[in-house]
Each structure stands twice: as structure tokens, then as C-alpha cells.
Amino acid sequence: MRRIIVIGAGAAGLMAGTIAAREGAKVLLLEKMNMVGKKMGITGKGRCNITNTCSVDELIAHTPGNGRFLYSAYGQFNNTDLLALLTEWKLAVKEERGGRVFPVSDSALEVRDMFRRVFKNYGGTLHLNEAVTNILVEEDRIKAVVTDKETYYCDAVILATGGVSYPLTGSTGDGHKIAEALGLRVTELRPSLIPLEVEEPWVKELMGLSLRNVELSVYAKGKLQAKQFGEMMFTHFGVTGPIVLSLSHTVSKLLRKKARPITLSINLKPALTEEVLDKRVQRDFTTYSKKQLANGLKDILPQRLIGRVIAEADLQADKVINQISREERQRLVHTLRDLQLTVKGTRPVAEAIVTAGGISVKEFSPKTMESKKIKGLYAAGEVLDIDAFTGGYNLQAAFSTGYVAAMHAAHGNDAE
Ligand SMILES: Cc1cc2nc3c(=O)[nH]c(=O)nc-3n(C[C@H](O)[C@H](O)[C@H](O)COP(=O)(O)OP(=O)(O)OC[C@H]3O[C@@H](n4cnc5c(N)ncnc54)[C@H](O)[C@@H]3O)c2cc1C
Known part of the structure; x- marks a missing residue:
């Protein structure tokens, strides 16, 4: 029987552990926290x-x-496979706008509890409140895992300790330190899916104001880098909301x-x-x-938003509309199409929905999720x-990489 240790009971670790046990x-x-899937429990505003x-x-x-690193993993286990597996594990799901899938119960805790139950049913052993500190390697092969309580000998290890955002959920970057100690390259950790701070103090006045169906563009040194259409919101420090979060990967870079x-x-x-908008403004000006x-x-x-x-x-709020010149109206139209903000920075990585950067994917085989240097490390x-x-x-991504790692850790090269 292959002895496999999974480090971290988040989305990836729960899937990996469950599949390895099933196999x-x-x-x-x-898991170092006192429960499994602490972060999973807050995903999708508690709906997962x-x-x-x-x-x-x-x-x-x-x-x-x-x-692109995920092509092979998705070839082995993709979203359709995941939905089939969830049905088998009796989790009822529903699809919402934009293809988003949620549990019918709207409860992230139900997803977490399902994993815990299925993992146990397949005979897996779970230790809570136990933090891994080190992985022992001998002749480029996995030997054991050291925790704050014990040393466990094993044939394979699946490292699934998450990123560094929302550290209160247990994701504090331990896996990166453990990997670095083993000589693996870790790329710079930075926030992604993160609100942006801006220089303009006036955003405070608009705190809580949501804008729907707008287009947000990012420029660096005056050159367009990326744009997104959708919803955004002002906060006391800057901007947030779906399109801001999506663009934050580019801004962070x-x-x-x-x-x-x-x-x-x-x-x-x-x-x-611009022309049609000008006509629209002219109509309102007539009214x-x-x-x-x-x-x-x-x-x-x-x-x-009107005052801002x-x-x-650069117009006067109290000017009577029929006194406004063509040039002034055009300035208004231009501002409606190009309301500018200057990025000061992102919020800290601890507040990010995801961490960009991590153990370099070049260190692992995309087919098996196994380390290229250390046999038995996934x-x-x-x-x-x-x-x-x-x-x-x-x-x-967490479920697919967890699944693939588990299949290969359990079966070696026969997994596909
Ligand atoms: C507020 C929020 C909402 C989100 N909503 C969504 C969403 O709706 N949909 C979506 O796709 N993604 C969402 N995400 C992102 C998603 O949650 C993560 O990408 C995903 O949880 C990553 O899974 P993981 O298993 O790799 O890491 P994690 O879920 O972070 O799990 C890592 C686990 O490892 C444990 N651990 C760490 N170090 C050690 C150690 N030394 N020893 C033992 N255990 C250790 C941690 O305690 C933790 O339980 C959200 C993220 C946040 C913060």
C-alpha cells in the first residue's frame, strides 16, 4: 500500500487526499488549523x-x-469531470449567470463537509492542529514529513498549503518556505484579485457607489494594457468590484x-x-x-457621481445649461468616456482573493504534478x-491539480 501524505486540507488537499484514498x-x-477547508468556507461570499x-x-x-500549465491536468480532470464527481458524492449544484456553479444549498460549508465525509468514507486519516515544518529527502527521493508533533515516513507527498492571502484561514506561505528549503524556485508572491488604491482623495466621497456596465481600462506610461467591461465600486481607498479585481493581475505585474x-x-x-453620446447629452440639455x-x-x-x-x-455646477458652450459640452462628453484615476498601489497581499506567484511551475511536470527534481514530491x-x-x-485549478497529483502519487506512471 502506497503511503501518501497530503499537506494542507484546503480545496487542493481535500481533493488530493480523497482521490488518493479512493485509489x-x-x-x-x-492540516495545521483546527478544521478543514477554512478558506473554502468563505469562498463565493460563503456560497462557494x-x-x-x-x-x-x-x-x-x-x-x-x-x-497553459493546466492543459494536461484539464485533459485528465476538467470541470465536466468535477461535476460528475460531485454528483457521485451527492452534492447538488446549480449553474448561475456566466456559467458559475454553486451548491444548491448556497452553502460553502456544505462543500467542505462533503469532502471531509467522503475522505473519511474512503478510509483517509485526518490530523488537525498539526503543522508541517519540513520534508525529508534522501537521494532525490521523498523520505518523510516532519510536523510540530512527529515524523512520518512515506512514499509520496502532495504539497497543498495554498498561497499567502487571507492568512487567518491558514494560508501563510509555509509551503513556499518548505519548497525553498528543498532547493525549488519560488517566484515573487504578489496579490491578484485585489482592490486598487488610488491617489485621488475624492474617491472617499463616492465610497459605496457601484457602477454597472462601465468599461475600465488600465494604462501604463500612457499605453493601454488591458480593459474590462462590467461592474466596479468606489471605496474609501480606491476601487474594487469584479472588473477591478480582474484587472488587478495586470496592475500588480x-x-x-x-x-x-x-x-x-x-x-x-x-x-x-463619442458622437452618439454627444447627441444624447444635447438631447438632455434641450430638456x-x-x-x-x-x-x-x-x-x-x-x-x-454628477458633482465629480x-x-x-472643469465645469461649473451652477451654470445654466443653455449658457454652456459647445466646447464645454464636449469636455463633459470626454470626461464621461474617460474619468481618470491614478493607481497608488494594490491593497496588501493578505487581502487578495488569490496569490500570484508561488512555487515555479517549471519545477513540476504538468502531466503528473510531480517534481522534476525530487521523486515522490507533488x-x-x-x-x-x-x-x-x-x-x-x-x-x-486547485481541484484539477489535486486530482492529477493524487492519481499519479497513487499509481505512478500507470495513472493515465
Ligand atoms: C474571500 C475569498 C473568496 C474566494 N472565492 C472563490 C470562489 O468563489 N471560487 C473560486 O474558484 N475561488 C475562490 N477563491 C480562491 C480559492 O479559495 C483558492 O484559490 C483556493 O482555496 C486554493 O486552494 P488551496 O487548497 O490551494 O489552498 P487553501 O484553500 O489556502 O488551503 C491550504 C491549506 O493548507 C493548510 N496549511 C498551510 N500550511 C500548512 C502547514 N505547514 N501544515 C499543515 N497545513 C498547512 C492551510 O491551513 C489551509 O487549510 C476565494 C478566495 C478568497 C480569499
Whole structure:
């Protein structure tokens, strides 16, 4: 019987442990917290966006951090396979907007508890409150795992300790230190899916204001880097919301390259060309011709944003609309299409939904998740240098890499 130790009972470790046990290995799952899947329990605002029903190509396209490394893993175990497995394990799921999959119960805790139950049913052993400190290797082969309590000899290890974000869930970067001690390369850890801080103090006034159907573009030194259409929100320090989080991977990379200044441009009316928008504004100006400017924009802008747009366009809020010149109106139209913010930085990595960077994927075989240097050492999930957008892509990556690592750890080269 192969003795397999899985380090970390998050999404990747729970899947890896369960599958290795199902495949007949003697599995010990070591978790340093007092419960399994602490982070999983808060995913998807407590509802757990388990995966996405899109094609494998799209899964990869939504994984800006080394998505291509996952081709082989998705060839062996993808979102369709995951959904079949969840059905077998009696977890009822539903699909929502954008292909996002959630448990019918809307409870992330149900997903976590299901894993714990199935793992136990397959005969796996779980130790909580036990932190791994070290992995022992002899002649480039796994020998044992050392914890704060004991040393366990084994044939294979699956390292699934997660990234460094939301450290209170147990993801504190231990796996990176353990990997470095074994001579594996760890790329720089940085936040992804993270709100952005901006220089402009006026964002505070707009705190809590959500903008729907806008386009947000990122520029570095005046050059367009990326853009996204959707929803965003102002906070006391800057901006957040789905499109900000998605663009944060790009911003985080630019900050690392010191490619400043980094600016954000909000197009408040992306569905309209400049010409059509100008006509629209002219129509509103005819309707409200005798009103002050601040009172003539309510059909086109949320009330709280009107004052700021007027100020950014360098116009006077109390000017009567029929006194506004063509040039002034065009300035307004331009601002509606290009409301600018200057990026100061990201929020700290501890607040990121995912960690970009991690153990270099070059250290592992994409087919088996086994280390190229150390026989019997596997890695899965966010501890690797893999990060994806929101929409269920991160958990899918964790589940697939966990599954593949477990199959190969349990069967060696016969796994496929
Ligand atoms: C607020 C929030 C919401 C999210 N929502 C979603 C979502 O809806 N959908 C989605 O796809 N992704 C979501 N994510 C991202 C997703 O949760 C992670 O990418 C995923 O949990 C990574 O799984 P993992 O198993 O690799 O790591 P983790 O889930 O971080 O698990 C690692 C485990 O290893 C344990 N560990 C660490 N060090 C040691 C050690 N030395 N010894 C023993 N155990 C150790 C930790 O305690 C932890 O339990 C969200 C993330 C956050 C923070």
C-alpha cells in the first residue's frame, strides 16, 4: 500500500487526499488549523463558486497566471469531470449567470463537509492542529514529513498549503518556505484579485457607489494594457468590484515592473460612441435647458457621481445649461468616456482573493504534478505559481491539480 501524505486540507488537499484514498493508498492528511477547508468556507461570499461550465480553452484563458500549465491536468480532470464527481458524492449544484456553479444549498460549508465525509468514507486519516515544518529527502527521493508533533515516513507527498492571502484561514506561505528549503524556485508572491488604491482623495466621497456596465481600462506610461467591461465600486481607498479585481493581475505585474504612472480610465457610457453620446447629452440639455448643470445630468449619471464628473470636466455646477458652450459640452462628453484615476498601489497581499506567484511551475511536470527534481514530491493548488480570475476558475485549478497529483502519487506512471 502506497503511503501518501497530503499537506494542507484546503480545496487542493481535500481533493488530493480523497482521490488518493479512493485509489487505495494509505493517506494521511495533515492540516495545521483546527478544521478543514477554512478558506473554502468563505469562498463565493460563503456560497462557494465551485467551478465554471465554460470550455477548457476558456478555463485556461481565465487563468492569467500560468494557465497553459493546466492543459494536461484539464485533459485528465476538467470541470465536466468535477461535476460528475460531485454528483457521485451527492452534492447538488446549480449553474448561475456566466456559467458559475454553486451548491444548491448556497452553502460553502456544505462543500467542505462533503469532502471531509467522503475522505473519511474512503478510509483517509485526518490530523488537525498539526503543522508541517519540513520534508525529508534522501537521494532525490521523498523520505518523510516532519510536523510540530512527529515524523512520518512515506512514499509520496502532495504539497497543498495554498498561497499567502487571507492568512487567518491558514494560508501563510509555509509551503513556499518548505519548497525553498528543498532547493525549488519560488517566484515573487504578489496579490491578484485585489482592490486598487488610488491617489485621488475624492474617491472617499463616492465610497459605496457601484457602477454597472462601465468599461475600465488600465494604462501604463500612457499605453493601454488591458480593459474590462462590467461592474466596479468606489471605496474609501480606491476601487474594487469584479472588473477591478480582474484587472488587478495586470496592475500588480506593472507595479512589479515599476511601469509608472499607471492610470485607470472609466468609460461611463461604453455602449455609445463619442458622437452618439454627444447627441444624447444635447438631447438632455434641450430638456433641461433652463436648469443648472448639476440638475441636468440625472438621466445620464448616478446622482452621487454628477458633482465629480462636472469637477473633472472643469465645469461649473451652477451654470445654466443653455449658457454652456459647445466646447464645454464636449469636455463633459470626454470626461464621461474617460474619468481618470491614478493607481497608488494594490491593497496588501493578505487581502487578495488569490496569490500570484508561488512555487515555479517549471519545477513540476504538468502531466503528473510531480517534481522534476525530487521523486515522490507533488504539488497542487495555489501553492504553485498559478492564479485565475473570479468565476470558479481558482477552485477548478486547485481541484484539477489535486486530482492529477493524487492519481499519479497513487499509481505512478500507470495513472493515465
Ligand atoms: C474571500 C475569498 C473568496 C474566494 N472565492 C472563490 C470562489 O468563489 N471560487 C473560486 O474558484 N475561488 C475562490 N477563491 C480562491 C480559492 O479559495 C483558492 O484559490 C483556493 O482555496 C486554493 O486552494 P488551496 O487548497 O490551494 O489552498 P487553501 O484553500 O489556502 O488551503 C491550504 C491549506 O493548507 C493548510 N496549511 C498551510 N500550511 C500548512 C502547514 N505547514 N501544515 C499543515 N497545513 C498547512 C492551510 O491551513 C489551509 O487549510 C476565494 C478566495 C478568497 C480569499
